[in-house]
Amino acid sequence: MVSFAVALAAAGAVIAGGAPGSAGPLPDAAAAQPGPTYVYKVHAPLGQQSQDLLGRGFDVLEQRDGDSLFVLGGKDEGTRLQQAGFTAVVDQVLAPPQWTPPAKKSQVDAADINETFYGGYHTVNAHYAHLDAVAAQYPSLTTLVDYGDSWKKTQGAGGYDLRAICITKLNAGDCALDPNAPKPRFFVMGQLHARELTTGDVAWRWIDHLTSGYGTDASVTALLDSTEVWVVPQANPDGVNIVQQGGNSPIYQRKNANGTNGSNCGGSASSQLGIDLNRNTSSHWGGQGTSSAPCDQTYKGPSANSEVETQALQSLWRSLYKDKRGTAPGDAAPADTTGVVVSMHSYSNLILFPWGYDSTQKAGNDAPLRKMGTDLQAIAGSGWTSGQPGEVLYNAAGATDDWVYDDLGVASFVWEIGPSSGSCSGFFPTYSCQAGTFWPKVKPMLTYAADKAAGPYATTTPPPTGCDTRTNDTDVAIPDNGAAVTSTITIADCTGNASATSQVEVHVKHTYRGDLVLDLVASDGSSYRLKSSNNDSGDNIDTTYTANLSSELRNGDWKLKVQDVASQDVGNIDTWSLTV
């Protein structure tokens, strides 16, 4: 898309002179998007001005450039911005739509897997046919879950099932809708905001990467042996259905398709029906960054958790994760909490984590969340930023990542994938950007986040103290051809299990060392043979033995046990040392 930076007064002439494209037949009233669409760059520094802009119902993009935010709208939107007291310039003029909707079908069939729009993006039916195909090909790795119905389906007006796939090396109890299931769970979803096309495509590739990589890719194999990976590629299928009806000029539908409170919305980018599913959860519903006007893009809905898509997600998450957190904003989930949830959005190259409703509030697990944020930022590369939404973008209440952390204590993130400028920027990047730019960047981010599901808040174990080499140099006489004698080393303050290459340094005075049998005895009574008897007639033992003590706790009493099993020669344990 060509970028214009034209002052509003001058842009007015451009707008008036631009001939709107022929709209053609409209496939669906909800999909109407007449005339060209404009991106306005608006002066709105972090803080009050940003929240004002959101509060007035402008379609504020999930993008920031220094002190500027960006607003999507028709040709009148610039005037509205000026009247509201904002300084704005036209940043981009987007091509008017040319309607080439994909064929409508009453149900998904296998052939739909090839159904695409806008140069390769998959339709909802294609995504669902893909889930079915993957499940059929990899039955030992996959479980399909229908976790609810879209709003249109509940109305008997078309619509879709809400579908998830659980991917893991399946054992008993895996992928059950039970928070006590054995493996930790990584959950990722795409297109909760329907028009954010990149996120659905990333989900598709992630599913293929995992299922085709099991048994051949070591990191995928290790992940699926230890972890469940849940993917919801189309979290808002009704919304995506509207987007895809634009064909080669996708519709800028962000919200779901529930028109109950917005049936008279104009259909332009700044006046659309539906509820913003990322403002509708019951966590701080109705707070900053939400709108009460049904046609606004950040419309929070008539009540908290009013939407069937939101209800279904909240219910699914409660069936996947235990509640590990108290109710105060600063309450922390414990270090043994498992699970990571990522909601993929676009764009602006941001890693966001709770709290989103108010950046002056810090999560109880702020430090590990922030650390994961900076790790992900480093993996993503230059141009990425991480922080709470209000620190880097704007405060926004009722989002799913806040809900997941608020209700369950699970580590949760929003990723805003994609640059703010350049050929792969925007909601609708050229399809070749997916394989060439986004997937190589997001794949290692997903891998990192999935690996973290086992313990996102686990602190790195500090090097234990009290683990230095210990020595006992008290002599112990060894009776000739008699009972075994022992010398003890006690280890305390050295937590964890001993090494598989523990070192036992032994010095014994003796005139015929072949008579001697040496064992190391752990505090639980387990015995490790260091040396057997033989015909070696030499004097003394001065040897360091390596023992695999990895099944033993380091702390406890360790005994060197020595027995003389033949007559005539005598001696004593001189000194011995143990490094566990």
Ligand SMILES: [Zn+2]
């Ligand atoms: Zn979004």
